[in-house]
Amino acid sequence: MESKSSGSPATFIDNLVVPGDVVVDLSSMTNQTIKLGGGLRQDCDAISVMKAGKLRFSKPNKYWVETSQKRNFLIDIKGPALAFLPVLAFEGGTRRNIPKFEAGTLLYVRVVKANPGMNPELSCTDASGKAAEFGALKDGYMFECSTGLSRMLLSSPTCPVLDALGKKLSFEIAVGLNGRVWVNANSPSIVIIVANAIMNSETLSGVQQKIMAEKLLQKIQND
Numbered sequence: 001m002e003s004k005s006s007g008s009p010a011t012f013i014d015n016l017v018v019p020g021d022v023v024v025d026l027s028s029m030t031n032q033t034i035k036l037g038g039g040l041r042q043d044c045d046a047i048s049v050m051k052a053g054k055l056r057f058s059k060p061n062k063y064w065v066e067t068s069q070k071r072n073f074l075i076d077i078k079g080p081a082l083a084f085l086p087v088l089a090f091e092g093g094t095r096r097n098i099p100k101f102e103a104g105t106l107l108y109v110r111v112v113k114a115n116p117g118m119n120p121e122l123s124c125t126d127a128s129g130k131a132a133e134f135g136a137l138k139d140g141y142m143f144e145c146s147t148g149l150s151r152m153l154l155s156s157p158t159c160p161v162l163d164a165l166g167k168k169l170s171f172e173i174a175v176g177l178n179g180r181v182w183v184n185a186n187s188p189s190i191v192i193i194v195a196n197a198i199m200n201s202e203t204l205s206g207v208q209q210k211i212m213a214e215k216l217l218q219k220i221q222n223d
Helices: 147-153 160-168 188-200 206-222
Strands: 002-004 022-025 033-036 040-043 046-049 053-058 062-067 072-075 083-086 110-113 121-123 141-144 172-175 180-184
Touching: 033 040, 040 062, 141 188, 147 172, 147 180, 147 188, 160 188, 160 206, 180 188, 188 206
Parallel strands: 033 062, 083 121
Antiparallel strands: 002 033, 022 046, 040 046, 053 062, 072 083, 110 121, 141 180, 172 180
């Protein structure tokens, strides 16, 4: 397929694109012929993406989307662009042992590269190549908070609200610097208590966090 344009989508070349991304606006360009390969289509004056992958270019004028589904997972990390997780970025990862995830799977990952103008690269291993705590987070409940609160939850020593809850309740928690928090426990009521306590703690002092957590814990005992 050929379209008329006056420039190239240089800012997108070799970057990850997803369906709906507009890589060329023909309405603002003078005549120049470009060839569209797989993964791209023309909608009126817009050249848009039909499948996720990397936008590629070959001289003199051909553009196409190279699918990354066999090599990378595309991950929403609440950033300005999708991040990519290589299929080998897992402990013991090989091309014969590629993990399978359904769309919407919640993953606890580490950002290994984040440069301006490039999609961030992720990993499900620590610096030594071990899985550690990284990987899929099963069951539980995920909610979003401010990045300031997430930093407080990750602080050392343990923040007062988690310290108070942890002395009385058994639960798992994973906190991302992007403001996403995952909580899991044997009882849904404990998950709700922990999630509510965390969300209520952002504007409280350390002492106030402990008092609030103790009140919630007292309510559980009374019930």
